[in-house]
Amino acid sequence: EAGVAQSPRYKIIEKRQSVAFWCNPISGHATLYWYQQILGQGPKLLIQFQNNGVVDDSQLPKDRFSAERLKGVDSTLKIQPAKLEDSAVYLCASIAFVSSAGDGELFFGEGSRLTVL
């Protein structure tokens, strides 16, 4: 079974430029997440999709970040304009099993490492 695919793996941009990250979840996984992981910290949830609808985007900085999941499969996360503090690894994850106890297994991609200069 193919895992969660993300691209690009690495991106270096100047501040105020824009960047986009792409994620292809595991086939059949309806729920998709984007996390931001700053160096030395745990992942922080940015947005959660269920199929092509947004379930929770309360922690997404909407003045500069946007995300979409057209057709309920692939997803893109965009940052425009980027700030220095956006330097982080952006992780995409998907889940197959939705549980009322919240104990489903998240499958993560390898992440996209962003450096903003």
Next chain:
Amino acid sequence: TQLLEQSPQFLSIQEGENLTVYCNSSSVFSSLQWYRQEPGEGPVLLVTVVTGGEVKKLKRLTFQFGDARKDSSLHITAAQPGDTGLYLCAGADLNYGGSQGNLIFGKGTKLSVKP
């Protein structure tokens, strides 16, 4: 938003030693998960604990969920260099994110096991 505190933040030990990593919160979680993350990769699930007081074993790793479901621990017996990595605990916050909830991660414990 619920918070998960992990300790210690860093741990460097010799091969063969035992260690315990802690994950604490003032809030009750419906379940807690432990993930391990290696450099350049995404986190990989090790275990999920759901019932208060539950103990699960995965080879040399023992996971425990507190009776009140507010804390958890990970104990590694006879650590090996292959255990090196970032250990993350994550709790399901069912106040957000629909039926699955959102996974709230701790900051992690960075473990280094030297040969």
